[in-house]
Amino acid sequence: MVSGPRTAESQVPVVVTGLGLVTSAGAGVDSAWKVLSEGTSALSELTLFDPGPYGLEIAGESHSIERVPGQDRALQLLDLAADEVLGAAGWGDTQRGPETGVVLGTCQGAIESASAIHRSYASRPVPEPTDADRKAFAEYRPGFGTTRLAKRVGAEGPTSTVGMVCVSSSVALMHAVDLIRCGEARRVLAGGFEAFTQFVLTGFHCIGALASGPLRPFDQNRDGTVLAEGAVLMTLEREDDAIARGATILARVIGCGVAADAFHMTAPDPKGGGLERAVRQAFAEAGIGPADVDYISAHGTGTAFNDGMESVAFARIFKELADAGQMPPLTGVKSVFGHTLGAAGALDAAMAILAMRHGVLTPTVSHVAPLEGLEDWDFNPHQTRPVEGMDIVLSTNSAFGGNNSALLLQRAGV
Amino acid sequence: MSAPRRVVITGLGVTSPFGVGPAALADGLSAGRDGFAPLEGRLGALPPGVGAKLDLPRKEFKLWFDTRVLRLSTMTRQTQLGCIAAGDLLKSLDMVPDGSKHLDRGAFLGSFIVPPDFAKQVRAIRILSHRPEGEETGFVLDDGRLAEAMKFASAFDFLRALPNMPSSHLSIQTGYQGPACTYLGSDASGMQAIGMAVQVIRSGQATAMIAGAAFSPFQEVHLAWQHKRGLWNTDEGAGGDRVRPYSTQAGSLPGEGGAVFYLEEREMAEARGATILAEITGYGQRMIIPDAAGQADVRAEALRAALPDGTPDWVAPSGLGRPDMDRLDDEAHRLAFGAQSAPAVVAVTPHIGFSGPATGPLGLAAALLTGRGDATPARITVDADPGCATLAGGLARAGRTGAGATAVASSFTVDGVHAAIGVRIEA
Numbered sequence: 001m002v003s004g005p006r007t008a009e010s011q012v013p014v015v016v017t018g019l020g021l022v023t024s025a026g027a028g029v030d031s032a033w034k035v036l037s038e039g040t041s042a043l044s045e046l047t048l049f050d051p052g053p054y055g056l057e058i059a060g061e062s063h064s065i066e067r068v069p070g071q072d073r074a075l076q077l078l079d080l081a082a083d084e085v086l087g088a089a090g091w092g093d094t095q096r097g098p099e100t101g102v103v104l105g106t107c108q109g110a111i112e113s114a115s116a117i118h119r120s121y122a123s124r125p126v127p128e129p130t131d132a133d134r135k136a137f138a139e140y141r142p143g144f145g146t147t148r149l150a151k152r153v154g155a156e157g158p159t160s161t162v163g164m165v166c167v168s169s170s171v172a173l174m175h176a177v178d179l180i181r182c183g184e185a186r187r188v189l190a191g192g193f194e195a196f197t198q199f200v201l202t203g204f205h206c207i208g209a210l211a212s213g214p215l216r217p218f219d220q221n222r223d224g225t226v227l228a229e230g231a232v233l234m235t236l237e238r239e240d241d242a243i244a245r246g247a248t249i250l251a252r253v254i255g256c257g258v259a260a261d262a263f264h265m266t267a268p269d270p271k272g273g274g275l276e277r278a279v280r281q282a283f284a285e286a287g288i289g290p291a292d293v294d295y296i297s298a299h300g301t302g303t304a305f306n307d308g309m310e311s312v313a314f315a316r317i318f319k320e321l322a323d324a325g326q327m328p329p330l331t332g333v334k335s336v337f338g339h340t341l342g343a344a345g346a347l348d349a350a351m352a353i354l355a356m357r358h359g360v361l362t363p364t365v366s367h368v369a370p371l372e373g374l375e376d377w378d379f380n381p382h383q384t385r386p387v388e389g390m391d392i393v394l395s396t397n398s399a400f401g402g403n404n405s406a407l408l409l410q411r412a413g414v
Numbered sequence: 415m416s417a418p419r420r421v422v423i424t425g426l427g428v429t430s431p432f433g434v435g436p437a438a439l440a441d442g443l444s445a446g447r448d449g450f451a452p453l454e455g456r457l458g459a460l461p462p463g464v465g466a467k468l469d470l471p472r473k474e475f476k477l478w479f480d481t482r483v484l485r486l487s488t489m490t491r492q493t494q495l496g497c498i499a500a501g502d503l504l505k506s507l508d509m510v511p512d513g514s515k516h517l518d519r520g521a522f523l524g525s526f527i528v529p530p531d532f533a534k535q536v537r538a539i540r541i542l543s544h545r546p547e548g549e550e551t552g553f554v555l556d557d558g559r560l561a562e563a564m565k566f567a568s569a570f571d572f573l574r575a576l577p578n579m580p581s582s583h584l585s586i587q588t589g590y591q592g593p594a595c596t597y598l599g600s601d602a603s604g605m606q607a608i609g610m611a612v613q614v615i616r617s618g619q620a621t622a623m624i625a626g627a628a629f630s631p632f633q634e635v636h637l638a639w640q641h642k643r644g645l646w647n648t649d650e651g652a653g654g655d656r657v658r659p660y661s662t663q664a665g666s667l668p669g670e671g672g673a674v675f676y677l678e679e680r681e682m683a684e685a686r687g688a689t690i691l692a693e694i695t696g697y698g699q700r701m702i703i704p705d706a707a708g709q710a711d712v713r714a715e716a717l718r719a720a721l722p723d724g725t726p727d728w729v730a731p732s733g734l735g736r737p738d739m740d741r742l743d744d745e746a747h748r749l750a751f752g753a754q755s756a757p758a759v760v761a762v763t764p765h766i767g768f769s770g771p772a773t774g775p776l777g778l779a780a781a782l783l784t785g786r787g788d789a790t791p792a793r794i795t796v797d798a799d800p801g802c803a804t805l806a807g808g809l810a811r812a813g814r815t816g817a818g819a820t821a822v823a824s825s826f827t828v829d830g831v832h833a834a835i836g837v838r839i840e841a
Contacts, residue, residue, distance in 0.1 A: 098700060098712065098715065101701075102701070106577075106598075107576070107577060108577070109598075109599070137638070137639045137642050137643075140635070140639050141526065141598075141599055141600070141639075141829070142526070142577065142598045142599045143598055143599015143600045143603070143829065143831070144599070144829075146599055147599070147600065147701070147829050147830055147831060150701045150703075150830070151701075151703055151704060151830070154703060155701055156700055156701050156702070156703060156706075156712055157699075157700065157701060158606075158699045158700075158701070159600075159699070159701040159830075159831050160597055160599070160600075160603065160606050160610075160699075160831070161597065161598045161599030161600070161603070162595060162596075162597065162598070163525075163577030163578055163596045163597070163598035163599075164577070164578040164595060164596060165576050165577065165578045167578075168577075168578075171595060175595075175610070178610075178613060178614075178617065181617070182613050182616070182617060184613075184699070202572075203572030203573075204572075206571075206572055207572065207573060258592075258593045258594075258595075258619075259517075259591055259592065259593070260520065260521075260582070260585040260586075260590065260591050260592065260593070260594040261585075261586075261591070262515060262585045262586050262588070262589045262590055262591045263586065264586065265488065265573060265574070265579065265582060265583065265586060266573055273591075274591065277517065277591065281619075399578060400573060400576055400578070400582075401576065401578045401579055401581075401582025401583075401585075401586075401594075402582060402585070402586065403578060403582060403594055403595075
């Protein structure tokens with residue numbers, strides 16, 4: 001038996017009514033959309049620290065926030081995104097209370113605060129804990145950002161933090177949808193956040209996953225990923241509530257799927273079995289099939305393993321369409337913003353929503369030569385182009401440890 | 415609309431300072447023992463200087479898992495504690511992983527990444543960061559030390575400590591290919607993992623889930639952090655090596671462990687002839703806004719959601735030992751179940767200490783064992799904090815056991831995140 005779609009009685013329509021984000025393109029939805037839709041890259045020279053030892057040319061640093069000693073970078077990003085989404089969604093006092101939840105995904109949370117206090121405990125003799133680092137202690141746990149945000153919005157409902165690396169925020173969005181569908185909450189502020197730190201960069205450098213140049217999803221010359229930072233938040237709520245309060249509905253979440261490879265802690269299932277199951281689960285939940293998908297927003301990290309696995313999975317899922325020359329276009333927004341880890345899934349979904357609203361297909365920048373066998377696939381490598389009837393987007397993500405997610409989003413008004 | 419799927423517990427796996435397995439926990443509780451001992455080395459130099467650790471059965475790991483696939487050395491301490499608990503659980507169900515894949519089963523764990531999991535990374539960061547001269551607070555990173563720091567960074571160290579590894583390892587070890595998720599961030603995340611696993615089954619996304627939590631607090635920064643939150647017992651007198659929540663003696667002690675439950679749809683369990691230990695009666699989770707009015711009311715809502723009908727025979731409350739939290743806990747239980755209700759209390763912290771996100775699931779495990787009559791925890795008489803009379807009195811009371819008995823376990827955290835799960839014992 002395959003893990004199944006949610007039952008019909010739990011299918012309360014859930015919609016997205018607000019977006020707020022900070023990316024390597026700057027603060028705000030408009031900044032990100034401008035860079036993406038113009039087909040340029042938000043990746044730039046790293047200024048946070050010396051990139052020399054890592055051999056980096058570019059990175060996805062957000063220049064919208066200043067480095068302030070004593071302020072955790074991840075929390076700064078989260079605050080900026082929260083400012084935007086709460087204003088955009090029109091959430092205020094009415095949304096406070098036990099029917100509102102907060103679910104965030106992150107890989108390392110406020111890691112700057114955490115890593116800073118380690119040094120205190122490297123000295124000998126071990127120091128008696130003092131009040132001097134009170135703030136860093138407070139921010140030490142990975143869920144601090146979530147509970148702080150919950151307190152800010154007055155959310156007294158379910159509050160949790162998902163730590164699933166690259167699928168953290170897509171799983172957080174799905175978790176939010178589940179909470180609304182099962183009646184645990186009427187609305188949830190959800191998304192993810194991740195800061196650019198040497199802590200994480202060093203880890204990716206060690207595993208040899210960093211690109212020497214641009215991030216080139218599904219390209220023959222891809223040689224790794226480009227790390228980035230960001231925070232992406234969405235307000236999700238019951239569709240009837242959104243309509244009743246006159247909210248602008250940006251998109252409807254029509255299908256969610258998660259599946260584990262159960263294969264290896266570092267390598268994905270090379271056959272893409274987990275990703276395929278996640279996608280098919282989302283299809284089953286939405287009651288649609290591959291032919292209904294107008295656009296695929298792939299994880300597209302630019303690493304050999306990930307892109308290879310994704311290609312195999314998509315080739316199988318969309319085989320009939322590909323054979324008929326009707327494979328939906330597939331792009332990777334990480335080529336523009338870099339890989340934001342804990343924020344990646346929500347960023348991919350946010351950009352997919354904007355693409356639907358604008359009726360355009362955004363490009364996979366830096367993509368030159370498709371992987372062997374995928375020459376007929378449409379990666380839209382050059383520039384944004386208008387598309388008729390872009391109503392349903394499939395957004396997928398995968399993570400170390402073999403976790404996969406698939407989110408089906410439908411354009412509002414369809 | 416059809417009735418929602420009913421979810422039952424058909425298996426329990428435990429790692430605790432008393433050893434591996436529910437029986438070890440039951441024996442320790444029934445004998446009134448505790449697992450506390452002085453901490454050694456650098457840990458011993460920090461408050462509270464005492465803790466309850468488990469001597470991990472490394473050699474026996476192959477009893478539960480195929481060590482050709484994965485070894486204990488590939489896991490952090492939390493992942494080890496969780497996987498061993500799950501391995502013992504599956505062995506008890508005669509479901510030892512055999513390489514088969516299970517598309518309809520998943521794994522949710524609550525955990526918390528702590529710095530020893532990043533030992534080499536942390537060493538690198540320690541080299542990189544320093545406090546500005548003349549400053550009493552704050553740190554800066556020194557790029558000039560990067561080359562030296564990089565010598566200590568390790569790819570493997572980084573990967574094994576990624577936050578999703580507790581649940582990912584479990585799915586890899588068991589071959590479970592359904593939903594897998596690690597919940598982080600609060601001491602209630604273990605209960606959240608169980609609650610969300612119940613929801614996953616109810617909504618039809620999986621037919622069975624392993625869910626619970628595993629955690630080890632034994633690291634300098636973590637001990638120091640909890641100390642600054644006022645969690646540890648720093649009594650230098652005779653009471654310094656014990657935990658007595660709801661009493662006039664404040665403070666807890668650190669402990670490590672894990673508890674995982676095999677949850678499945680009742681219909682499936684009955685069809686395969688499984689022994690049903692208990693049925694889940696409900697799950698509630700709430701967030702408390704600091705300084706807001708009605709904090710106990712919000713906590714009470716979570717408790718009522720866990721057991722919507724009736725009053726519990728047993729409660730397994732947080733037992734933090736921090737007076738302000740204990741008093742709110744007591745008030746919430748009175749509000750939820752009535753001032754006249756007198757539930758018996760099963761508290762694990764006096765025996766095995768406070769193990770962060772694993773405390774709630776370990777409490778649920780203890781309540782389950784007690785409700786079924788598999789454990790008879792020694793009753794504890796404490797000098798009650800006047801604001802905690804209900805729960806303090808419950809420590810000395812015994813409750814109903816056997817089929818139909820009910821229990822509610824909860825994690826009420828300093829962070830403001832609160833979760834509760836209720837069960838009804840089966841024959």
